[in-house]
Amino acid sequence: MRPKRSREPFFWAMFSGGGMLAALFLPALVLVLWFAPPSYPELVGKVDHSLVKLALFGLIMLSLFHWGHRFRYTLYDGLQLSHLYGLIATICYGGATALTFLAGYLLWTFP
Amino acid sequence: MAESITLQIQRYRPEEEEEPVWQSFEVPRHDEWMVLDGLNYIKDNLDGSLSYRWACRMGVCGSCGMLVNGEPVLTCATYLSELGGGRGPVRIEPLTGFPVIRDLVGDIGDFITKLQRIKPWIIRQEDKPLSQGEYLQTPEELALYQQYSMCINCMLCYSACPIYALEPDFIGPAVIALAQRYNLDPRDEGSEERGDVLSQHAGIWACTFVGECSAVCPKHVDPAGAIQRYKVTATAEWFKSVLLPWGKR
Known part of the structure; x- marks a missing residue:
């Protein structure tokens, strides 16, 4: 019999995708919003487009799962809480999922 | 006599002590000596009971790895004169992560x-x-x-x-x-x-x-x-x- 395969690849894919996107786009967003901030109506005009919303949703979702995965292992190894395996995984990925839904709701109803 | 340098070595002789202990040795300090040369000097001249692994003394066999001043290194490729400003003392321990059998020898x-x-x-x-x-x-x-x-x-x-x-x-x-x-x-x-x-x-x-x-x-x-x-x-x-x-x- 084959040994059981880990489900880790899924979460690692979200983690690494999130890390990559966050590293690429968050500094650019911060830079633009900091140095050349658009006026609010301008911002609304730019975000109120389904493709922009979709891109923002993907960026936020993957960044959240990046956080969840990183924080999970910080708790396991950094604080040596690996005996709370299930609880920590639920909190980290559950938190990322809940905040993803919140982001989706906010984007959907925006502006 | 040439200058000397102190090597603090973690000893563990299960028939003598329950916990590892530290023992210091003075060895000659030569610019071209590796940590392993210092250990061999001890083994040949000061205490023949010191146990450690080594073979090729040229970074190929992979058997002389130890913790030197807290860093895992090959002792055959680490100059004594480059440690602690060349004046020592130099602390030598077995590699962490492997149960110690004797002195600097771990169970791999x-x-x-x-x-x-x-x-x-x-x-x-x-x-x-x-x-x-x-x-x-x-x-x-x-x-x-x-x-x-x-x-x-x-x-x-x-x-x-x-x-x-x-x-x-x-x-x-x-x-x-x-x-x-x-x-x-x-x-x-x-x-x-x-x-x-x-x-x-x-x-x-x-x-x-x-x-x-x-x-x-x-x-x-x-x-x-x-x-x-x-x-x-x-x-x-x-x-x-x-x-x-x-x-x-």
Whole structure:
């Protein structure tokens, strides 16, 4: 019999995708919003487009799962809480999922 | 008499003491001496009972790895005169992560068992007969895995890895790098067999990319890079097996 395969690849894919996107786009967003901030109506005009919303949703979702995965292992190894395996995984990925839904709701109803 | 330097050595003689103790030795200080030369001086002149492993004294056999001033190093490749400003004292301990048998000698059985599990040899479904000649490779094919083939099994990476210290089941940096040495060799056909061992939690997924393994590797193997590359491979395989469950894994 084959040994059981880990489900880790899924979460690692979200983690690494999130890390990559966050590293690429968050500094650019911060830079633009900091140095050349658009006026609010301008911002609304730019975000109120389904493709922009979709891109923002993907960026936020993957960044959240990046956080969840990183924080999970910080708790396991950094604080040596690996005996709370299930609880920590639920909190980290559950938190990322809940905040993803919140982001989706906010984007959907925006502006 | 030449200048001397103090070596503080962790001793453990199970018939004499229950816990490891420290013992200091004064050895001559020569610019060209390695830490191992200092140990050999002690063994030959001061205390013949000092136990440690070594063989080639030229960074190839991988047996003289120890913790020197807290860093995992090959003692045959570390100048005494470059430690602590060349004045010492120099602290020498067995590699962490391996149960101490005696003095500076650790039990490496766990590493050897794990190494065998990934089948570190070229696996062929069918060997071609000798009469058909050797398996030729281009320089490009060699370059795919050559770096990983430089591993000398010195286990410095295990000593440096904080995950191995926390999770003794973790198969560890060198074993994964050596699995990649064969997986990436175009002559090899055994990557699926190795995948069953590597793709478990105690395989690649326990690694959180601390990167200390690559920092201490005396042969510049970059085990951390090997692990990250295999994570990409394993993730692609996983998505294939989930999205195309009817296809061959």
